Amino acid sequence: MRQLSLVGVLLALVVVGALTKPDEFLAGENLRLILTQASVIGVVTVGVTFVIIGGGIDLSVGAIVALASVWATTVATQDFGLTGMLLCSLLVGLGCGLVNGLLIAYGPMVPFIATLAMLASARGLALQISDGNTQVVQVDAVLDLGIKDSYVLGIPPIVLVFALVCVVGWLVLNRTTFGRRTVAVGGNAEASRLAGIAVKRQRLLLYLLSGLCCGIAAFMLIILTGSGQNTNGNLYELDAIAAAIIGGTLLSGGRGTILGSVLGVLVFTTITNLFALNNLQTDIQQIAKGAIIVAAVLVQKGRSTS
Secondary structure (H helix, E strand, O other): OHHHHHHHHHHHHHHHHHHHOHHHHOOHHHHHHHHHHHHHHHHHHHHHHHHHHOOOOOOOHHHHHHHHHHHHOOHHHHOOHHHHHHHHHHHHHHHHHHHHHHHHHHOOOOHHHHHHHHHHHHHHHHHHHHOOOOEEOOOHHHHHHHOHHHOEOOEOHHHHHHHHHHHHHHHHHHHOHHHHHHHHHHHOHHHHHHOOOOHHHHHHHHHHHHHHHHHHHHHHHHHHHOEEOOOOOOOHHHHHHHHHHHOOOOOOOOOOOHHHHHHHHHHHHHHHHHHHHOOOOHHHHHHHHHHHHHHHHHHHHHHHHO
């Protein structure tokens, strides 16, 4: 029912866009823009959804995206071409996820504190590496992925990557032992331990997965912007958590869906697009997002107490 209601909200937004700005909103270029903008934060949200279902939280995803994008676009890294930049982005994401996982699972530290520390550290390191400058990509193979000639049936490559990550995420969560263990650990960690599940290892793997998604998103952002900046991924952590929440993921863990989170991302991205097309101020947009989050949490609480 929640997912159906999100589909209804999304359709309502489409109707609003069609009525207020029919020529601009329904244009194929604008619809591609919405999907493209949703793709980067969408990949991050998939990783965050797994972490929250497993009973954790990750406030560092935006900073990890920034660090991975900056590290992957240094002059030294670009000398290795597309493959080197991609591997660097993925390894930085995995490395940050590994640190988060070790601190939380084996530290043990509270997820909020550990990932908050990573947020500050990753942002600082990204600023130090870039020296506050925008690092322009000079590798043609990377830049070519962002032009129309690389589109597949009119769909940008990063949108296809987003779709692939969503499908893999859904399969892992719903059709594998890893997914069932994630739900079990998030629902009741002690009962999961007594049932023979390696809770600490599971938590470590969840943060590794979140870091991997950040690495993928960072490379997608590099393709989209043709550069690496220490300001990349700003507030991604809030957008990703918000999308997961309105998609039905419980903040206390133990329940959530990839499809719901993806719908949440599309709702927020469409709202942003509508506000931009209608020249509405950013502060009103943030207020609208906040109201949606509050409403989603209240609905969750109402269902949990009923």
